[in-house]
Amino acid sequence: MDSRILIFFLFFPLFFNSCNNPPIDCSKSNIAIENRWYAYNGGIDFLKIKNNDDLIFICDRINNFPSGEDVRVIYNYGYLTIFINGQKVDMIFTVKNGVVYSVGVGRYVYDEELTARILKLMKINNRCWGGDCK
Numbered sequence: 001m002d003s004r005i006l007i008f009f010l011f012f013p014l015f016f017n018s019c020n021n022p023p024i025d026c027s028k029s030n031i032a033i034e035n036r037w038y039a040y041n042g043g044i045d046f047l048k049i050k051n052n053d054d055l056i057f058i059c060d061r062i063n064n065f066p067s068g069e070d071v072r073v074i075y076n077y078g079y080l081t082i083f084i085n086g087q088k089v090d091m092i093f094t095v096k097n098g099v100v101y102s103v104g105v106g107r108y109v110y111d112e113e114l115t116a117r118i119l120k121l122m123k124i125n126n127r128c129w130g131g132d133c134k
Contacts, residue, residue: 023063024059024062024063024084024085024087025085026055026056026059026060026063027056028085029055029056029058029059029084029085030084030085031048031049031054031055031058031059031082031083031084031085032046032047032048032049032082032083033046033047033049033080033081033082033083033118033121033122034046034080034081034083035047035080035122035124036078036079036081037077037078037079037080037129040077040078040129041077041078041124041126041129042123042124042125042126043119043122043123043124044122044123047121047122049121054117054121057114057117058082058084058114058117058118059084061111061113061114062082062084062089062101062114065101065103065109065111066103066109067103067104067107068103068104068107068108068109069107069108069109070106070107070108071094071097071100071108072094072096072097073092073094073097073100073108075094075095075096076092076093076094076095077093077094077095077127077128077129078092078093078129079091079092079093080118080122082118089101089102089103090102091115091118092108093127093128093129098110098127099115099127101114
């Protein structure tokens, strides 16, 4: 019985440590943004980021995301998907909570500077794409 408890306490912290994504090396980042909602938001459907300033800015912002908070995202207008070196980050346009970025299961962060830059790059003029927008 004692050996099982010892094994549990040795491997339990390792399990949670391995769940965190390591920081991305921004000097070698590969970023693409997919917009499946382009017919509704007027933006472009896919963009591979090539400008070095944009690559570094997006990568640095995502690397510095905090652990996030619980946000209700069930009611949303749509989302963009950011692919950065094989990792996927959803940018969700919620009805009541603005634009949030997924950082884990049920955890989201806000980043207005990143949102403004991506909206400009993707040529999206409005955060609300539904017929009930104000």
